[in-house]
Amino acid sequence: MNRIGVFGANGRMGLALLEAVTNNKNSQLTGAYVRASSPLLGMAVKQLNSAVAEELTFSDEAEINNIDILIDFTLPAGMRAHLKTAVAHKIPMVIGSTGLNKDDMHALQQAATQIPIVFARNYSVGVNVLLNLVQTAATKLGEDVDIEIFEAHHRHKIDAPSGTALAIGEAIADAKGWQHDNVARFQRHQDEQAKSQNEIGYSVLRGGDIVGEHTAYFATSGERLELTHKASSRMTFALGAIRAAGWLKNKPAGLYDMQDVLDLK
Known part of the structure; x- marks a missing residue:
C-alpha cells in the first residue's frame, strides 16, 4: 500500500488527484498539502471532495510525514519549493508541473541524483x-x-x-x-x-x-x-499519475518519464 501525499491539494488538478488516490486500492491518501498562508489549513478535505476520508485535513506543505510518494502538479514556483522538501525527506516524487524553464529542469535533474522522480508533461x-x-x-x-x-x-x-x-x-x-x-x-x-x-x-x-x-x-x-x-476529464491525468506513483516505489534515484512507466521505450 503506497502512502501518498498531494501538493496543491485544493487546485483543480489537486482535487482530482485526491479522488484518484482515494479510489485506488493500492494507495492510501495520507497528505493533502496547501500553502502555509491558505485559509484551508486544518479544514476537513471532505468539505471540498466528498470522496476523501472524513478524518483527513488540509495541512502545511512543509509538514511532511507518513508519506511514501509525493505528487506535485503545481506551478513552477511551487514545484521548486516542493522538490527541496522531497529531497530533504528522501521521498520519491511524481511531477506533472508544466511551464518549467531550463533552471527548473536543471533542479529536477539534480534532485534526481538523490531521489527517484517521474516527470511528465502529460500523464495520460x-x-x-x-x-x-x-x-x-x-x-x-x-x-x-x-x-x-x-x-x-x-x-x-x-x-x-x-x-x-x-x-x-x-x-x-x-x-x-x-x-x-x-x-x-x-x-x-x-x-x-x-x-x-x-x-x-x-x-x-x-x-x-x-x-x-x-x-x-x-x-x-x-x-x-x-x-x-x-x-474529457482531468481524472485521466490523475489516474496516470497514480499509476506512475505505483511504478516509482522502490526505484533507484533517477529521472524517469511516463514512457518508462508504460514500457514504451
Whole structure:
C-alpha cells in the first residue's frame, strides 16, 4: 500500500488527484498539502471532495510525514519549493508541473541524483502512445512534409504552448534528428516567406472549460495525416499519475518519464 501525499491539494488538478488516490486500492491518501498562508489549513478535505476520508485535513506543505510518494502538479514556483522538501525527506516524487524553464529542469535533474522522480508533461496513457505514433509518422513520411502542432485548453491555463504540445514537438524533432529549440516556430505574423519544411509550427487556443486537445499535423502534397488526442476529464491525468506513483516505489534515484512507466521505450 503506497502512502501518498498531494501538493496543491485544493487546485483543480489537486482535487482530482485526491479522488484518484482515494479510489485506488493500492494507495492510501495520507497528505493533502496547501500553502502555509491558505485559509484551508486544518479544514476537513471532505468539505471540498466528498470522496476523501472524513478524518483527513488540509495541512502545511512543509509538514511532511507518513508519506511514501509525493505528487506535485503545481506551478513552477511551487514545484521548486516542493522538490527541496522531497529531497530533504528522501521521498520519491511524481511531477506533472508544466511551464518549467531550463533552471527548473536543471533542479529536477539534480534532485534526481538523490531521489527517484517521474516527470511528465502529460500523464495520460493515450498521450504517451501518441508520442510514439508521431515519431513513426515523422520518420516514415519522408522529408517532403509540413509539420504543425495545435493545442486547445481552458481559459485558465497559463503556459502556452502546453507542455504536452512541446513534448509532441520534441518527440518529432528527436525522430527527425533535429534540435527542437532550433526548429520550433511559435509565431509567423511578421514572416514574409513560405513555411520551411525543416520546422515545427505551434498554434494555441484558450477558451471555456476545454480539458485538453492536441493534434499533430503531417501535410504533404495530396494528403494530410492528423494524429489527435482529446481529454474529457482531468481524472485521466490523475489516474496516470497514480499509476506512475505505483511504478516509482522502490526505484533507484533517477529521472524517469511516463514512457518508462508504460514500457514504451
